[in-house]
Amino acid sequence: MTVVDTEATISYDDVLASFDPVMGLEVHVELGTNTKMFCGCATEFGAEPNTQVCPVCLGLPGALPVVNETAVESAIRIGLALNCEIAEWCRFARKNYFYPDMPKNFQTSQYDEPIAFNGFLDVELDDGTTYRVEIERAHMEEDTGKSLHVGGSTGRIHGATHSLVDYNRAGIPLIEIVTKPMLGAGERAPEVARAYVATLRDLLKALDVSDVKMEQGSMRCDVNLSLMPKGSTTLGTRTETKNVNSLRSVERAVRYEMCRHGAVLQAGGSILQETRHWHEDTGATTSGRPKSDADDYRYFPEPDLVPVAPSRETVESLRATLPEPPAQRRKRLQSDWGFSDLEMRDVLNAGLVDLIGETVDAGATPAGARKWWSGEIARRANAEGATDVASYAAERSITPAHVVELEGLVKAGRLNDSMARQAWEGVLDGEGTPTAVADARGLELVQDDGALEAAVDKVIEANADVAQKVRDGKVQAAGALIGQVMKEMKGQADAGKAREIILAKLTS
Amino acid sequence: MASTLPTCHKGQRTVGPRQGLPRIPPRLARMAELSRDDVAHLAGLARIDLSDAELDKMVGELGVILESVATVQQSPIEGVEPMSHPMPLVNVTRPDVVRPSLGAEAALAGAPEADQQRFSVPRILDED
Ligand SMILES: [Zn+2]
Numbered sequence: 001m002t003v004v005d006t007e008a009t010i011s012y013d014d015v016l017a018s019f020d021p022v023m024g025l026e027v028h029v030e031l032g033t034n035t036k037m038f039c040g041c042a043t044e045f046g047a048e049p050n051t052q053v054c055p056v057c058l059g060l061p062g063a064l065p066v067v068n069e070t071a072v073e074s075a076i077r078i079g080l081a082l083n084c085e086i087a088e089w090c091r092f093a094r095k096n097y098f099y100p101d102m103p104k105n106f107q108t109s110q111y112d113e114p115i116a117f118n119g120f121l122d123v124e125l126d127d128g129t130t131y132r133v134e135i136e137r138a139h140m141e142e143d144t145g146k147s148l149h150v151g152g153s154t155g156r157i158h159g160a161t162h163s164l165v166d167y168n169r170a171g172i173p174l175i176e177i178v179t180k181p182m183l184g185a186g187e188r189a190p191e192v193a194r195a196y197v198a199t200l201r202d203l204l205k206a207l208d209v210s211d212v213k214m215e216q217g218s219m220r221c222d223v224n225l226s227l228m229p230k231g232s233t234t235l236g237t238r239t240e241t242k243n244v245n246s247l248r249s250v251e252r253a254v255r256y257e258m259c260r261h262g263a264v265l266q267a268g269g270s271i272l273q274e275t276r277h278w279h280e281d282t283g284a285t286t287s288g289r290p291k292s293d294a295d296d297y298r299y300f301p302e303p304d305l306v307p308v309a310p311s312r313e314t315v316e317s318l319r320a321t322l323p324e325p326p327a328q329r330r331k332r333l334q335s336d337w338g339f340s341d342l343e344m345r346d347v348l349n350a351g352l353v354d355l356i357g358e359t360v361d362a363g364a365t366p367a368g369a370r371k372w373w374s375g376e377i378a379r380r381a382n383a384e385g386a387t388d389v390a391s392y393a394a395e396r397s398i399t400p401a402h403v404v405e406l407e408g409l410v411k412a413g414r415l416n417d418s419m420a421r422q423a424w425e426g427v428l429d430g431e432g433t434p435t436a437v438a439d440a441r442g443l444e445l446v447q448d449d450g451a452l453e454a455a456v457d458k459v460i461e462a463n464a465d466v467a468q469k470v471r472d473g474k475v476q477a478a479g480a481l482i483g484q485v486m487k488e489m490k491g492q493a494d495a496g497k498a499r500e501i502i503l504a505k506l507t508s
Numbered sequence: 509m510a511s512t513l514p515t516c517h518k519g520q521r522t523v524g525p526r527q528g529l530p531r532i533p534p535r536l537a538r539m540a541e542l543s544r545d546d547v548a549h550l551a552g553l554a555r556i557d558l559s560d561a562e563l564d565k566m567v568g569e570l571g572v573i574l575e576s577v578a579t580v581q582q583s584p585i586e587g588v589e590p591m592s593h594p595m596p597l598v599n600v601t602r603p604d605v606v607r608p609s610l611g612a613e614a615a616l617a618g619a620p621e622a623d624q625q626r627f628s629v630p631r632i633l634d635e636d
Contacts, residue, residue: 162631163629308599
């Protein structure tokens with residue numbers, strides 16, 4: 001018997017030469033409800049340990065859970081946004097397991113009767129093509145508590161002597177969204193996985209059902225992966241890599257598992273069905289525990305909760321609350337605003353779409369809104385190490401109205417471009433509104449044409465050779481003169497007007 | 509958001525066929541012989557440490573219990589929907605309004621051990 005190294009990898013190209021990847025993604029989303037799924041405990045992130053717990057979420061004897069109405073509505077809206085059918089009648093089930101993160105010794109979940117099923121989500125890839133991800137189901141369940149492993153040196157379980165558990169998170173509503181096997185992505189499997197999670201995140205954000213912060217764990221992804229020999233239609237054995245919690249990691253985890261599966265299969269070994277741990281630092285996975293059979297969870301209908309049976313009227317009224325799908329909205333805004341593909345992509349990547357939208361609504365031009373948000377303001381945010389321009393601006397009370405006001409000052413001829421930048425500097429330093437900063441810093445274009453004309457005359461006299469070129473028809477040479485005039489005016493002149501006067505004097 | 513789900517409609521029908529999904533076949537459709545491995549496996553899931561002698565004893569005792577319970581399988585259930593709840597109710601919900609929690613002190617009062625305002629439990633082996 002040959003021994004196969006189950007932790008070796010082969011190159012990505014070698015995997016693709018012999019195998020087709022099949023993925024399945026399970027995404028858990030914590031809903032942004034005020035209270036937990038089955039009790040009235042608050043769901044504040046970062047609260048003191050065990051301050052948001054009660055007999056229901058601690059599983060004390062005699063406690064009776066009652067379903068959170070808003071959580072059910074959110075679940076239905078998510079299902080509808082994913083083009084799912086909504087169950088006419090469904091139940092909760094107990095998923096039984098003994099682990100200290102669930103004080104009840106079971107997790108209340110849904111099993112064979114999910115609230116939403118048979119949907120799809122179209123995912124746009126970088127090259128503009130679309131991959132349709134089929135959705136198997138979206139079901140309601142509850143989150144678990146958080147364990148802290150102590151006594152060891154690393155905070156991980158190995159070497160720990162005991163675990164300290166905080167049940168604030170136990171019982172927070174979760175929606176688990178499960179895809180059908182994703183086939184045919186080939187070499188683009190990692191990109192498709194990432195794009196799916198990103199698209200789903202945008203959709204959930206637009207639905208306003210969750211803050212979908214992967215870094216805080218309010219959106220978590222498990223990556224199932226298997227390989228099929230090329231030409232085969234039989235699914236291979238899959239592994240499930242747990243808690244892959246950033247978009248980049250989703251992409252890397254798919255790629256890594258493809259390369260690992262490929263190595264095992266090519267060496268004649270077989271894949272063990274197991275969970276795998278993802279390691280952000282090394283970009284690798286390690287073996288976890290063997291995957292439990294669904295039977296081992298001994299699911300049965302939750303006797304303490306009655307069925308959820310949303311009427312068709314309820315479903316339709318919730319459907320009416322769905323926002324415009326983010327991809328469609330992006331296309332509409334790009335065309336309304338007249339942005340190029342590149343400009344739109346930059347604005348999207350910088351997370352500025354909503355701010356620009358609000359700024360345009362408040363009266364700015366799209367070009368102006370884009371220019372200042374992705375220019376001065378974003379630059380300053382980046383320089384100060386802020387990752388998110390919107391929250392940087394919010395912290396400093398910078399609003400769309402400021403952008404509108406500043407653009408108004410430029411349009412009215414009071415500020416030129418470089419003065420506008422100085423005005424932003426003041427606004428971002430907390431010196432007040434653009435007008436207040438312009439007043440305080442004495443930013444004002446000289447409106448006195450006499451002073452400007454005098455400056456032009458002085459510059460023409462001092463640069464007779466350049467002036468002659470302009471007279472001879474080399475209009476672009478006027479640029480050098482304009483620069484001199486602006487210098488003469490200490491920047492406080494309208495460059496356009498200076499150009500007008502220079503050309504009038506030299507070419508008429 | 510205004511409530512759009514009806515709450516606690518008494519007398520509303522509770523039976524409804526499940527749509528679209530393949531039915532997961534009920535387990536233990538036929539009561540199989542309980543093996544020693546089955547009992548060991550169940551004990552593992554329940555995290556109960558059984559000695560060899562206890563295992564042998566449990567195989568016999570559980571077998572008798574299963575056999576007794578198996579008589580319900582002789583009931584004529586043709587056309588009868590499985591029941592999970594004795595009351596004919598659906599859509600019992602509550603509004604998403606925060607209610608007071610216990611407070612950490614009361615919550616931890618029943619804990620055998622607490623540390624750093626958390627429940628202290630023995631470490632769990634082989635899992636992370
Ligand atoms: Zn609670």
